[in-house]
Amino acid sequence: xxxxFVYGSVERISPExxxxxxxxxxxxxxxxGAGNTAVNLSALxxxxxxxxxxxxDETSARLSASLRQKGVSVRxxxxxTWTTSVKTRFIAGNNHVLxxxxxxxxxxxxxxxxxxxxxxxxxxxxxxxxxxxxxxKGFLSTPFVKSVISxxxxxxxxxxxxxxxxxxxxxxxxxxxxxxxxxxxxxxxxKFNPGSANFCEEIVCAAKELLSRHKIGGLxxxxxxxxxxxxxAGGSQxxxxxxxxxxxxxxxxxxxxxxxxAALAAAIGAGARMPEAMxxxxxxxxxxxxxxxxxxxxxxxxxxxxxxxxNNMGRKTLPLPALCRExxxxxxxxxxxxxxxxxxDCCHLGHLTSLLEAKGLCDVLVVGVNSDNWIRRHKGKNRPxxxxxxxxxxxxxxxxVDYVVAFNDxxxxxxxxxxxxxxxxxxxxxxxxxxEGRYVESIGGKAVTLRRVEGYSTTAIAKKAGAK
Numbered sequence: 001x002x003x004x005f006v007y008g009s010v011e012r013i014s015p016e017x018x019x020x021x022x023x024x025x026x027x028x029x030x031x032x033g034a035g036n037t038a039v040n041l042s043a044l045x046x047x048x049x050x051x052x053x054x055x056x057d058e059t060s061a062r063l064s065a066s067l068r069q070k071g072v073s074v075r076x077x078x079x080x081t082w083t084t085s086v087k088t089r090f091i092a093g094n095n096h097v098l099x100x101x102x103x104x105x106x107x108x109x110x111x112x113x114x115x116x117x118x119x120x121x122x123x124x125x126x127x128x129x130x131x132x133x134x135x136x137k138g139f140l141s142t143p144f145v146k147s148v149i150s151x152x153x154x155x156x157x158x159x160x161x162x163x164x165x166x167x168x169x170x171x172x173x174x175x176x177x178x179x180x181x182x183x184x185x186x187x188x189x190x191k192f193n194p195g196s197a198n199f200c201e202e203i204v205c206a207a208k209e210l211l212s213r214h215k216i217g218g219l220x221x222x223x224x225x226x227x228x229x230x231x232x233a234g235g236s237q238x239x240x241x242x243x244x245x246x247x248x249x250x251x252x253x254x255x256x257x258x259x260x261x262a263a264l265a266a267a268i269g270a271g272a273r274m275p276e277a278m279x280x281x282x283x284x285x286x287x288x289x290x291x292x293x294x295x296x297x298x299x300x301x302x303x304x305x306x307x308x309x310x311n312n313m314g315r316k317t318l319p320l321p322a323l324c325r326e327x328x329x330x331x332x333x334x335x336x337x338x339x340x341x342x343x344x345d346c347c348h349l350g351h352l353t354s355l356l357e358a359k360g361l362c363d364v365l366v367v368g369v370n371s372d373n374w375i376r377r378h379k380g381k382n383r384p385x386x387x388x389x390x391x392x393x394x395x396x397x398x399x400x401v402d403y404v405v406a407f408n409d410x411x412x413x414x415x416x417x418x419x420x421x422x423x424x425x426x427x428x429x430x431x432x433x434x435x436e437g438r439y440v441e442s443i444g445g446k447a448v449t450l451r452r453v454e455g456y457s458t459t460a461i462a463k464k465a466g467a468k
Contacts, residue, residue, distance in 0.1 A: 001085035001103070001135070002059050003032030010092040022090055022097055031067050032087055033258075034133035036296070037162070040262035040284075041131075042071040043296040046269070049073045049123045051116065053108055053139045059084040075119050077112050085137060107138040117144065121151055129158050129269035131261060132174070136164035145170040158268055162261040163187075168214050176268075178220045178261050184210075194226045204240055207231035220278070222260055222285070230278055241275055243282050259288040259297055280306065316396040317404050323366070324418055326403070330364055331422075338362025339421035339440075340450075341412040343370045344391050345384045350427070352398075354450045358425040359400040361448055367401050368415050371408040412436050421445060427452045 008024040031039050038050040050067065054060035056078050063084065067074045085103035089096055108116060124130060130152050134140045150173070152159040158175040168187050171177050185191055188206040192199060207219045211233040218232040230241040263284035267277035283306055284297045318326060327337055340358045344351055344367075359365045369391055375384040384391070388406055395404045407415045416424065416436045424440040427450040431437050437447030 001031075001033040001035065001087060001137075002029055002063050003036065004029050004086055004088040006088060006090045008090065008092055010097060020092070020097060022092060024090075029062065029066070031063055031070070031072075033085065033135045035063065035067055035072075036258040037131060037133045037262050038067065038072045039070045040259050040296040041266055043298045044263065044266045044284075044302065045299045046266050047073070049075065049127065051075045051077075051120055051123060053077045053079055053082065053116075055082040055084040056080050057084050059086055075123070077108070077116055077119075079109055079112065081109070082106070085135075103137065105136070105138050107141045108144070113144065117147055120148055124148075124151055124155055124157060127157070127269075129160065129265050131265045132159060132161045132171075133258070133261065134162060134164050140165070140170075142167060142170040146172070149173045160261060160265050160268065162257060168210070168216075172215045175217045176220060176264075177216050177218075178222065178257075178264065180222045180257060181224065181226075184219075184221050194223065199226075200229065200242060203229055204231050208233075218274070220264065220281075222257065228260075228278065228282060230274055232274075241278060243278055256285050256289050260285045263297065263302070316402065317392055320405060320415075320418065323403055323405055327364070327366070327419055327421075335363040336361075336423065337419070337421045338365045338423040338425060339368065339412075339416060339419060339436075340365070340425050341368030341370070341407075341415075341436075342426075343375050343379070343384065344395055345375065345379075345386060347391075347394050350452070354425070354427050355395075355398060355400050357450050358423075358448075361423045361425055361446075362421075364402045365400060366403045366405065366419060366421065367395050368412045369395065369404060369406050371406050374408055374410075413439060416440065423448060425450050 005028045006024050007026050007028070008022050010020040010022055012021050013019065014021050030036070034050065034052050038048045041048045048071070050072050052075075054063060054076050060076065060078060064074055064076055083102070083104055085101070088100045088102070090098045090100075130148065132140060132145060132148065134145070149159055149171070153173055160176045160178065161171050161174045163171065163177055163179050163183055166186055168177075179187060181192060181194075184203075184206070188210055190202075190206055192202055192206075196202065203221060207221065207229075208231065210216070211219060211231065216233060218230060220228060220230045222228045227243045232239050260281045264277050264281040267280040268274075272280065280302065284302055287297045287301050331337055338358055338361050340354065342351070355365070355367070369388070372384055372388050386394075392404050392406065395401050405415065409415065413436050416439055420443060421440060422445045424437055424445065425448040426434070426437070429437060429449055431441075431447055431449075434447065441447050
């Protein structure tokens with residue numbers, strides 16, 4: 001389909017009716033729908049082959065030329081009884097005033113179906129992954145989709161689906177289906193309230209039922225400002241992944257779903273695991289909603305966004321000499337430095353509560369983390385459950401944590417002596433049994449015993465999960 005954007009201004013209300021008077025200034029056209037997904041893939045550096053349907057009209061010719069200009073190899077099936085879909089959006093400033101859709105909904109001519117199937121089979125042999133961008137206009141009919149998924153399974157190739165159809169049985173056998181919350185609600189026949197305390201649990205439960213019913217490999221449900229949730233078929237609760245949104249300011253969500261599925265498919269096709277693919281797709285979506293109009297994300301932009309995530313991690317995990325210098329400068333600027341420490345082998349509510357309380361006592365919170373060797377010495381050979389890099393990364397991702405530093409000493413006292421914090425906080429320690437606390441108080445600081453949240457411990461969680 002073609003996406004057309006008419007930009008202009010609104011300065012008054014019509015005297016004829018209570019509607020805005022729109023004054024157009026410029027018009028831009030670009031590929032939309034499956035074409036936008038293909039353009040996004042091309043912008044990320046992929047070699048893209050697009051098989052789609054258009055009408056015999058001028059819009060089809062302009063669409064084909066635009067796609068080729070953007071590096072997409074095009075195989076368009078022009079249907080005489082079909083008119084190429086056009087979505088026209090009228091935009092004043094950054095605000096959508098009106099959208100006009102010119103489209104038909106009908107399955108492809110039977111006379112062309114055999115040729116379309118043959119074309120797709122030829123393309124599958126040249127590709128690493130197949131994306132089915134289903135906009136519900138009839139081209140991706142149930143028999144056609146089933147044949148494509150069957151061909152992909154025969155070739156051992158992943159196939160991901162961006163669904164618009166209410167008929168999910170045709171997606172049976174797909175590697176991954178990526179609905180948004182509205183599409184997921186329609187597919188499950190349920191309403192979900194993101195403000196509900198059980199929102200995630202309800203999503204996962206409904207997703208499991210949908211996966212089982214339609215024999216799909218996994219679901220990635222995009223939730224707008226609430227991020228995205230991945231639910232695999234047959235996996236345990238620990239296999240579910242929930243990422244918060246990466247968007248900071250949203251100007252336009254046009255085509256955001258296309259960008260998400262494109263980045264996800266590019267990552268999976270390149271061999272990324274699902275957690276990595278989700279991070280990439282989430283970063284891409286966060287970029288594109290900050291743009292106006294149907295937009296793509298370049299590989300350079302995506303590298304920059306992912307690099308900023310890595311840089312943020314780097315800023316929080318300085319080597320000890322650099323951290324000591326940083327802390328010294330912060331103290332000279334009048335900031336109160338706080339410290340806490342632990343293994344954080346399986347970050348749970350007790351940990352989070354302690355970290356939030358510790359942050360509330362200071363301006364800058366430093367978290368000391370016991371090394372893998374320390375944990376093995378004190379917890380046994382089957383611990384830690386998560387290695388140092390993972391534990392550090394999880395802590396660094398928390399807003400309440402400003403710096404993370406590892407240590408291998410028997411106690412945190414040598415580390416505390418070097419950092420000389422103004423406040424030290426830890427759960428469950430009386431001052432007489434807490435040398436680090438006594439030291440901080442000896443240099444004029446404060447030692448605070450944090451409240452314990454009962455019912456949470458890494459050992460208990462490991463036992464419940466079946467670990468030894």
